[in-house]
Amino acid sequence: MLTERQLLVLQMIIDDFIETAHPVGSRALSKKESIPYSAATIRNEMADLEDMGFLEKTHSSSGRIPSEKGYRYYVDHLIAPLSNQHNMKIIRNVIEDGFYEFEQIVQMSAEVLSELTNYTSIILGPELGETKLKQLQILPLSVHTAVAILVTDTGHVEHRSFTLPDEINSSDLEKMANILNDRLQGVPIIWLEEVFQREIVGLLKRYIRDFDQSYQYLQAIFSHEHPVKLYIGGKSNILMQPEFNDVDKIRSFYTMMENENEIANLLKNTKHGIGVSIGNENEVDAIKDLSLITASYQLGEGQIGTIALLGPTRMEYKKVISLLSSLSNEMSEALYKWYRASE
Amino acid sequence: MLTERQLLVLQMIIDDFIETAHPVGSRALSKKESIPYSAATIRNEMADLEDMGFLEKTHSSSGRIPSEKGYRYYVDHLIAPLSNQHNMKIIRNVIEDGFYEFEQIVQMSAEVLSELTNYTSIILGPELGETKLKQLQILPLSVHTAVAILVTDTGHVEHRSFTLPDEINSSDLEKMANILNDRLQGVPIIWLEEVFQREIVGLLKRYIRDFDQSYQYLQAIFSHEHPVKLYIGGKSNILMQPEFNDVDKIRSFYTMMENENEIANLLKNTKHGIGVSIGNENEVDAIKDLSLITASYQLGEGQIGTIALLGPTRMEYKKVISLLSSLSNEMSEALYKWYRASE
DNA sequence: TGTTAGCACTCTTAAGTTCTGAGTGCTAAT
DNA sequence: ATTAGCACTCAGAACTTAAGAGTGCTAACA
Numbered sequence: 001m002l003t004e005r006q007l008l009v010l011q012m013i014i015d016d017f018i019e020t021a022h023p024v025g026s027r028a029l030s031k032k033e034s035i036p037y038s039a040a041t042i043r044n045e046m047a048d049l050e051d052m053g054f055l056e057k058t059h060s061s062s063g064r065i066p067s068e069k070g071y072r073y074y075v076d077h078l079i080a081p082l083s084n085q086h087n088m089k090i091i092r093n094v095i096e097d098g099f100y101e102f103e104q105i106v107q108m109s110a111e112v113l114s115e116l117t118n119y120t121s122i123i124l125g126p127e128l129g130e131t132k133l134k135q136l137q138i139l140p141l142s143v144h145t146a147v148a149i150l151v152t153d154t155g156h157v158e159h160r161s162f163t164l165p166d167e168i169n170s171s172d173l174e175k176m177a178n179i180l181n182d183r184l185q186g187v188p189i190i191w192l193e194e195v196f197q198r199e200i201v202g203l204l205k206r207y208i209r210d211f212d213q214s215y216q217y218l219q220a221i222f223s224h225e226h227p228v229k230l231y232i233g234g235k236s237n238i239l240m241q242p243e244f245n246d247v248d249k250i251r252s253f254y255t256m257m258e259n260e261n262e263i264a265n266l267l268k269n270t271k272h273g274i275g276v277s278i279g280n281e282n283e284v285d286a287i288k289d290l291s292l293i294t295a296s297y298q299l300g301e302g303q304i305g306t307i308a309l310l311g312p313t314r315m316e317y318k319k320v321i322s323l324l325s326s327l328s329n330e331m332s333e334a335l336y337k338w339y340r341a342s343e
Numbered sequence: 344m345l346t347e348r349q350l351l352v353l354q355m356i357i358d359d360f361i362e363t364a365h366p367v368g369s370r371a372l373s374k375k376e377s378i379p380y381s382a383a384t385i386r387n388e389m390a391d392l393e394d395m396g397f398l399e400k401t402h403s404s405s406g407r408i409p410s411e412k413g414y415r416y417y418v419d420h421l422i423a424p425l426s427n428q429h430n431m432k433i434i435r436n437v438i439e440d441g442f443y444e445f446e447q448i449v450q451m452s453a454e455v456l457s458e459l460t461n462y463t464s465i466i467l468g469p470e471l472g473e474t475k476l477k478q479l480q481i482l483p484l485s486v487h488t489a490v491a492i493l494v495t496d497t498g499h500v501e502h503r504s505f506t507l508p509d510e511i512n513s514s515d516l517e518k519m520a521n522i523l524n525d526r527l528q529g530v531p532i533i534w535l536e537e538v539f540q541r542e543i544v545g546l547l548k549r550y551i552r553d554f555d556q557s558y559q560y561l562q563a564i565f566s567h568e569h570p571v572k573l574y575i576g577g578k579s580n581i582l583m584q585p586e587f588n589d590v591d592k593i594r595s596f597y598t599m600m601e602n603e604n605e606i607a608n609l610l611k612n613t614k615h616g617i618g619v620s621i622g623n624e625n626e627v628d629a630i631k632d633l634s635l636i637t638a639s640y641q642l643g644e645g646q647i648g649t650i651a652l653l654g655p656t657r658m659e660y661k662k663v664i665s666l667l668s669s670l671s672n673e674m675s676e677a678l679y680k681w682y683r684a685s686e
Numbered sequence: 687t688g689t690t691a692g693c694a695c696t697c698t699t700a701a702g703t704t705c706t707g708a709g710t711g712c713t714a715a716t
Numbered sequence: 717a718t719t720a721g722c723a724c725t726c727a728g729a730a731c732t733t734a735a736g737a738g739t740g741c742t743a744a745c746a
Contacts (some may be wrong), residue, residue, distance in 0.1 A: 700735090
């Protein structure tokens with residue numbers, strides 16, 4: 001168990017290091033007002049804290065820096081989340097502006113978040129989950145081309161152009177579109193392909209001449225993956241952090257950030273509420289020396305998305321955690337308001 | 344005027360430097376088979392070429408590197424565009440896969456282009472130009488929300504959700520949507536807002552009760568900017584170039600790449616066909632030590648987009664220029680095929 | 687017994703030094 | 717006109733040195 005004084009020393013070292021990025025020495029600490037002990041005493045405490053694994057040295061005669069275990073302890077026990085009125089005001093302004101639509105709000109939140117923290121923000125759009133098809137429209141553009149437009153009950157719109165088979169005529173196309181629209185309304189997006197295959201293909205075969213020609217084109221509409229949207233803000237922001245003073249580190253970071261799959265991986269095991277992964281606690285190699293803070297937000301029944309901030313392990317945990325948790329509340333609330341009437 | 348031998352020397356130096364990124368010395372050059380002169384002779388030629396401004400030294404006793412003027416001369420007079428069958432095959436595969444839609448093709452082209460060259464590729468989607476509205480639909484999602492969907496005759500789809508004024512009832516909404524759709528079909532996208540203001544507001548005022556309430560919401564639909572889509576590939580690719588071995592350079596590059604406006608600026612003064620801007624010839628400060636190669640592609644009557652590659656001034660101009668010009672042809676052709684039937 | 691002053695020791699970082707190799711410019715010979 | 721030869725220059729790597737920050741330990745102190 002840690003003594004009062006050890007807690008104090010640990011806390012002050014981490015706070016100081018987070019601020020300055022420089023190893024903290026005993027003398028510097030002893031000068032602070034809140035610490036009434038001499039440098040020598042602090043040195044002893046530091047040595048003990050190092051033995052316990054909370055602190056590290058960068059070399060044998062350097063000041064101390066927090067270890068990952070140290071950060072973990074700090075996050076779990078030493079931070080009283082401060083409510084940052086000022087920053088929240090900025091964010092609220094973005095969110096509450098009703099003229100923006102959802103995707104813009106998210107995009108802007110990502111940018112503001114990154115701006116306020118100087119870290120890189122990642123927002124994972126809400127999963128489709130229970131979202132249902134509201135309308136499917138097939139609009140011919142010309143004799144050979146058409147565009148299919150899918151609208152969900154949450155107002156999400158997807159579209160997909162395709163070329164038409166030569167044989168089809170416009171009345172057939174219309175008939176087909178009507179059947180599809182009738183049968184698929186209210187079907188959850190993620191079931192579309194299955195329902196199409198199971199219930200509709202047979203039907204269409206009966207009603208439409210030469211349906212086999214059209215099959216592959218329709219099929220392409222529904223096999224369309226529905227990618228979860230990823231919004232990233234401030235990729236270059238994080239470069240301002242002193243830990244990115246190394247070209248190789250930058251390269252590997254950016255190589256990862258280019259790969260949406262890998263980023264999606266990062267956020268895969270997100271839990272409800274706030275999650276903090278420090279350094280090696282992360283599963284993705286490329287960020288084993290960074291920290292990731294995640295917060296989930298809700299959209300209706302069970303649909304969730306994730307807001308995350310990626311920064312050096314030397315992160316302003318206090319600020320970031322309070323900011324994220326407020327933002328996730330705001331977003332859930334805004335989304336709730338937006339969709340409230342659809343129930 | 345340059346002598347035959349000077350041309351040869353200049354060309355070999357530039358080719359060599361483009362390949363290795365190291366200053367080229369006289370002895371190394373004289374060893375090459377295609378040069379039958381001694382190092383001393385070449386030194387003399389080099390000194391002359393430097394006097395003329397085509398070459399530079401990095402320090403008083405270094406080998407030579409091309410100056411921007413040197414590159415310019417090289418691009419204008421010394422390269423016979425080589426047709427790269429192999430790379431074009433790769434690109435053609437991407438483009439000709441009919442199941443992809445336009446935006447995906449462009450996105451993938453950008454990525455392949457960057458992959459093949461190791462530079463950063465930028466593709467500016469076609470301007471809206473003459474594109475006309477094909478359909479405007481207003482789909483209510485709930486009592487309080489609706490989504491407006493605009494489809495152009497080229498199959499481009501834009502949508503925008505908004506909240507409904509409390510007063511409006513669904514039959515009014517439908518009436519309104521019908522009037523809008525009737526009146527706006529065939530109107531070029533860029534005129535939408537104007538036509539709406541001039542011809543339709545008055546009409547709606549007459550037919551719809553409490554139209555003033557709805558006005559601001561509708562207005563928001565049409566004042567929506569129609570941003571030209573920007574596709575970027577391989578932002579991190581360029582980091583592998585040795586000229587990006589400097590953290591500050593990376594920072595300024597990425598800061599620029601985060602800003603879509605600035606990128607749009609880069610490509611603003613693009614001319615028809617192939618354009619090459621070397622170093623300080625670029626107007627945007629952030630890329631004054633990079634080169635930008637642009638190629639335009641056509642979509643129907645006058646609508647154009649731009650494909651560009653951004654790399655160090657030490658760029659493989661031969662390869663890049665031939666690749667881009669082929670790609671722009673392929674894209675124009677693919678788009679032409681795609682839309683041919685709409686006329 | 688817990689705290690502190692003092693001091694020798696360690697290690698990083700910056701600045702200065704030396705050395706080598708690549709490459710030039712000039713001169714004189716071919 | 718071309719080339720061999722040589723003195724000279726400079727960047728970059730390898731080493732050395734000096735200063736400063738910080739530690740760990742011991743002994744003195746309250």
